[in-house]
Amino acid sequence: MTDVTESETLQPARQGGESNGATRERNEREILEAAERVFAQYGYRGASVQAIAEAAGLPKSNVLYYMGNKRGLYVRLLERMMARWNALLDDISVEDDPAEVLEAFIRSKMQLSRRHPEGSRLFAAEILGGAPFLQDYLRGELREWVQTRARVFEQWEERGLMDPVDPVWLIFLIWSATQHYADFETQVLGITGKDEISDDDVERITQFLTRVILKGCGVKPASAMPG
Amino acid sequence: MTDVTESETLQPARQGGESNGATRERNEREILEAAERVFAQYGYRGASVQAIAEAAGLPKSNVLYYMGNKRGLYVRLLERMMARWNALLDDISVEDDPAEVLEAFIRSKMQLSRRHPEGSRLFAAEILGGAPFLQDYLRGELREWVQTRARVFEQWEERGLMDPVDPVWLIFLIWSATQHYADFETQVLGITGKDEISDDDVERITQFLTRVILKGCGVKPASAMPG
């Protein structure tokens, strides 16, 4: 750890050209992934740029070179997660089968949490802390998203396809139940004694949730043979 | 901000005697309350002793005088919350009515989250971060708690009082659904457009959850007139 004036240390990862922005792309990906983990674990304030840099295997300066500053990096991660969420249950209409839609919702939400557990936790941490960066999103986009779906649910109720339950609370119920397995994974593992949640577990949980929730709000299971 | 050798500043809050440990009690209460808020919002690392001190309206030194150090303060808060949780659904037996027990569980869990939203969020943040301080509790006490209840649920199933669902996942479902309204309060408010969750809302949510979950796992509503 004395003087190392010579540049004969670890080669950096390639500099200069490397055609196009390939270096940039690779490093940014690496940094975003590392940052998602660290932010998810410690929250915005608790996460340090240094820790993110170490997780990405890069010097702190390099992280800041690509991301500008901590805040920007964080916002970028939130936006990435919002995009993933927005793609969910994109278009449903009154004509669809409630059972199919609800099951699809539960299933895709479970998969989202499973595929991006850190992103999921990042989101949770942000909201837990009062959503300082997401206020607008919650009161805008997401609110629209929820209310659009809620309206469809209401129409199903009117047509007698499901019990008269508040659709917004139903959405929250599904949200929370599915979110739980990503956000509280540590707890789930600790209590069940497992050391990981397997694909089989996910499938079983999905079916459990689907069954209980569909039955719970009086939706008749999908009309068997679809199509 | 120059020299103020004279002690003619704000009076401290009373020093010296004040009989017994009344000062200690009052200050500790104040600090614990403030710390719960701050830790809940920022997580363990993100919270600073300085911020806690300001929230409690005391100098940082004073907080450390009472609590020793940040870690100890945090652990104390976790323990307080564990105690609250342990008191929940303390004794149930196979002889009890499933509907009544489940409703009592949902109701008391909702009230716990409502009465101690910060504690609830503190807990959530701790688990979100991988439960570095709570591993033992999760794999020990809490696991026992869950499995004891799960065994009762299983016997209910055998007696045909409810559908054959995995009782542990049922507990998680209830846990997550109720926890949601405390942990994600910001989200709930943002989406519904409310500016607070009223007692009425809590009652409605409780009834909604009770209805959907009981029906969802085939439990017959309480046999009307109790006692």
Next chain:
DNA sequence: AGTCATCCTGACCATTTGGTCAACTCGTGG
């Protein structure tokens, strides 16, 4: 050869961090 854009990073900075400590103020009991 020289220029340029991209990439890399150690040195540095002001501020904040958790924590210690000695000096202080009181009321009480001898």
Next chain:
DNA sequence: CCACGAGTTGACCAAATGGTCAGGATGACT
């Protein structure tokens, strides 16, 4: 009156924080 324990707190410290910057490396172009 003095000693004592409880409470109070500013000054201080080493370490870590987010961020800047100058200096350099490297390959692709003219």
